[in-house]
Amino acid sequence: MFRETNFSGAFQVVKGVLLSVVAALLLTFLFAAILRIFNLPNGVIRPVTVVIKALAVIAGCLLSLRESKGLLKGVIVGALALMLTCFTFSAIGGSVPRAFLLELLFGVVIGGIGGVLSVNLKKS
Numbered sequence: 001m002f003r004e005t006n007f008s009g010a011f012q013v014v015k016g017v018l019l020s021v022v023a024a025l026l027l028t029f030l031f032a033a034i035l036r037i038f039n040l041p042n043g044v045i046r047p048v049t050v051v052i053k054a055l056a057v058i059a060g061c062l063l064s065l066r067e068s069k070g071l072l073k074g075v076i077v078g079a080l081a082l083m084l085t086c087f088t089f090s091a092i093g094g095s096v097p098r099a100f101l102l103e104l105l106f107g108v109v110i111g112g113i114g115g116v117l118s119v120n121l122k123k124s
Contacts, residue, residue: 008066008067009069009073012064012065012066012073013064013065013073013076013077013080015060015063015064016060016061016063016064016065016073016074016077016081017060017076017077017080017081017084018060019059019060019063019064020056020057020059020060020061020077020078020081020085021056021060021081021084021085021088023055023056023059023060024052024053024056024057024081024085025085025088027052027055027056028049028052028089031048031049031052050106053082053085053103053106053107053110054106054110056081056085057077057078057081057082057107057110057111057114058110058113058114058117059114060077060081060114061073061074061077061078061111061114061115061117061118062114062117062118062121064077064118065077065114065115065118065119066118066119067119068119069115069119070115070116070117070118070119070120071112071115071116072115073115074111074112074113074114074115074116074118075108075111075112075115076111077111077114077115078107078108078109078110078111078112078114078115079104079107079108079111080107081107081111082103082104082106082107082111083104083107086100086103086104
């Protein structure tokens with residue numbers, strides 16, 4: 001009558017999203033400190049934050065996703081992580097990014113790549 005449900009995939013996605021968001025926040029705050037110390041030009045900010053977000057999503061996927069459906073799980077991790085990161089930074093900075101949908105698409109693509117890598121790399 002009752003079917004046993006496996007929540008391992010959902011747990012992997014939630015873990016990946018949380019790891020990605022925390023990594024993005026920590027790396028961004030570290031970058032902000034570096035900007036403050038070294039007085040770097042404003043043109044550096046956007047490219048570095050894009051790299052930070054990409055690294056955070058890929059790290060979240062690599063550290064959490066297992067077994068199968070890497071593309072699907074990675075896409076979900078990337079989209080949710082980038083949405084949460086954008087909303088968090090919007091709450092801190094006071095404005096939503098103009099290119100929010102582009103950021104979301106970026107998260108989907110990077111998450112898909114990270115998800116495929118995570119299930120295809122040999123885990124020890």
